[in-house]
Amino acid sequence: MNPVNYLYLAALLFTIGAAGVLVRRNAIVLFMCVELMLNASNLALVTFSRLHGNLDGQILAFFTMVVAAAEVVVGLAIIVSIFRTRHSASVDDSNLMKL
């Protein structure tokens, strides 16, 4: 089997994640979709690392994980505070930023 198949898998997962961001309205699910996209790119990075025979790709994936963790913490905090004030977790309810 060609390791490129891992890249196809990553592309597929990324697309599913992106479509999820566009379709779902629950802010938490939205975040999960973002996480899925990040994971897909991590898979691609790990595969690149293997294809090129050095560990830089893995380091990058490692940093991605750290940043993703930070992002999730802040994002969920935002969701919680929005839920407290608006009693809703739907991103469509926060649509005041318009003319």
Add this chain to the structure above:
Amino acid sequence: MNSLIPLLVAAPLAGAALLLLGGRVLDRFGHWLGTLAAALSFAFGLVLFFDMLGRPADDRAVHVKLFSWIPVAGFRADAAFQLDQLSITFVLLITGVGTLIHLYSVGYMAHDERRRRFFGYLNLFLAAMLILVLADNYLLLYVGWEGVGLASYLLIGFWQHKPSAATAAKKAFLVNRVGDVGLSIAIMLMFTQFGDFSFAGVFENAPQASQGKLTAIGLMLLLAACGKSAQVPLQSWLGDAMEGPTPVSALIHAATMVTAGVYLITRSHAVFDLAPDAQTAVVCVGAVTLIFGAVVGCAKDDIKKALAGSTMSQIGYMVLAAGLGPIGYVFAIMHLVTHGFFKAGLFLGAGSVMHGMDDEVNMRHYGGLRKYMPITFVTFALGYLAIIGFPFLSGYFSKDKIIEAAFAKGGTEGWILGLVTLVGAAVTAFYMTRVMLLTFFGQKRWRPTADTSGSAAGEERMPHPHESPASMTVPMILLAFGSVFAGGLFTLNSSFLRWLEPVTGHSEGHSPLPSGVVTGLTIACMLAGVGVSYLMYGRGEVPVVPPIGSPLTRAARRDLLQDDFNHAVLVRPGSALAAALVYFDIKGLDGFVNGLAATIGGVSSRLRRVQNGYVRSYALSMFGGTLVLVATTLLMRSA
């Protein structure tokens, strides 16, 4: 010694700056400061004059370069002064008469709140006029030319609270502008032709230029002179300019600024001598204006406007003389100087009369003033005798020379011009006698005027004519001396001729009539004019309400329909053109621009809906953008 030349200009310029920029502190003594600046300039002029006298005739012209004004690659224009016999004549006339009129204004403007500003403007005028006559190139001359135009505008409209004064100022400025365009075109033509506009450079290269070019330059210079010197067809502003204070009329609109056109033509003699067609045009303008101004002067009842018509006519003489070529230049300048004396004196006299008569200007409301204002009467009478050419006074010498020169032009032309100048002399005598008789002789025809000074404002009172204060009479007396003796002094030993000849050149004409005959004819014409005037105004009662008069009189009262002509030929088509342009602007340009704006606005208000506040909608557009980017990248790579 040459370092004094810039100081000539600097003194009044500094005075103007100080008076106009300085605050109310200067209100108390600002007028003396202005007078001092003028007197200082006059003193410098005298020193330079005597210094020049001490040098041989060929060595009298002096150049002073102040600084490099516009140095651009191969082109350079210097701010440089040229002091020669012609310039110094003007400098002395301007600063001399100017100082006297400053002195006169101290008394005349004593009750005006804005006297400091008035003196500032007067000083500004002196500085600009001195730049004009001292410049050694046409570009710097243009600076002075515009400067005197500005000062004239400011001073005519000095009493800007009067709508008539404000309008007159605008009119003078606009009409002058037409002439200024002529001068700027002339300068541009010189630049394209000679690549230089210093007097020396232009005159040196003039013989190499084509006849057509020189004629064009000459005609454009003539247009400029017409504007500044109130010659037909740009004469309409001078009568209205009398709305300004009388000292202004005396200084600017009689003695100095209006003669700038004559200076320009005389200074450019090298160009005109080579362009006979332009010279013919100059002569025609002069002759027409000579008669035109005289006719207008005959019909006016306003004393200042009658004098304004006279000024126009006298400058017509000068322009005519300048158009005659080398036989006339010197006499044009000579008449200019003597005219400067007597006309300034006449205006100051008129101002003195108005001062005594509560600012009444209608001569039909004067009469019998000689007993109440003896000094004014005597000085005015001397100026009057000078202007009509009474033997052995200034005007006699200078005007006689011009008439002789006109005959000496030769051929049919000479005869026509000679007769025109003779008729002009007769008419001059007529209208000046009329002014004299209406003002100082006959019955009192005084009318009560609205009292604006006392506490009972609006109440009417009879005028109490009285002699003016010394600050006003002294300048009049001094000018009267000039009116009496200047001509004789100039003619004695042909001193003025020899003085100016190195600059303007001179050639004796061959008059078909002997000199004595011409002089006799001139005196005869003058006496005829005086006699007719005496018959009409000297004997019986002068009607207070002017009679209807002949069509010519009626037209002359309306300045020979010059304003109607301008209105019909220029203003109305101009308004129509402007209206058409406005229509085009509103319907065409604005329609297009507004339509464009409306289209963009409409599209924007639709595009605005794209921003709906939904995060997912924005995410979709981002994702769409990414899609396009990826697609483009792949396409570029595979291409």
Add this chain to the structure above:
Amino acid sequence: MTSTGEAVQFWVLAVLAVGGALGMLLCRRAVHSALCLAATMLSLAVCYLAQGAVFLGVVQIVVYTGAIMMLFLFVVMLVGVSAADSVKEQLKGQRVAAVLTGLGFGVLLIAGIAHARLGHFSGLAEANAEGNVQGLARLIFTKYVWAFEVTGALLITAAIGAMVLTHREHVTAPRTQRELAAQRVRDNVQVPPLPAPGVYARHNAVDIAALLPDGTVAEDSVMSTLRERGQIRDVSQDMLRRMAELEDSSAEWLGRPASGRPAAPKQRGALETVPGEPTHRQNPEEEQ
């Protein structure tokens, strides 16, 4: 080429991962989505292990599946475990456009990968010679040490940010029970205790509202959190129906005509659901 074993493993894991991802995308409830995502992440972790990224594989399991997904579930519980999207799409054309764009993007990405040529791949045998963890550590603490330090700062910032965002400042002292009681009497809205839930022995549960004398639901009897989530179980309909049945059968027995009384009084729309099933009230606005 890789071994057959890895190929088999890949295809199994790929199916699992894509299935998990699609499940996350399609499940209406957030909890289900989270569980599906956890499955995907686990299969990805195995993929990392298979590709020689031992450290990352373990970290993926510990950090992602262990910590981050727990955080997600925690928030889901906080917000409402049964919270789910309503089916109705509010943005016109959003769903269609999203699917089309997603398809286009996927096709382009895969086409791009297929377009790239790969002669041979080196594999990580050499890089992992002294062990994967040691190799990564060498890189992190030499070449990437600066980024590593910055990452530390980022994590601290994120932690503080989360605390600041969720922190609620009390500007006044919290009110005591005595003060609250006094306030209640002063307001005179609900002076006695709220009714207790779980009437009738059959339904002794906190999510079943008490019934008022006319048979309607007393919503006050259920705790506010459940009310907020719309998780009240309503048994009134059931009871009324049984009453009606009883009356009908007794009328039949007595030979009298049916009472004709309505089967159930009209209730509020929100509670008109199948008895015993929790009602879902996600979007209060949508209902109105």
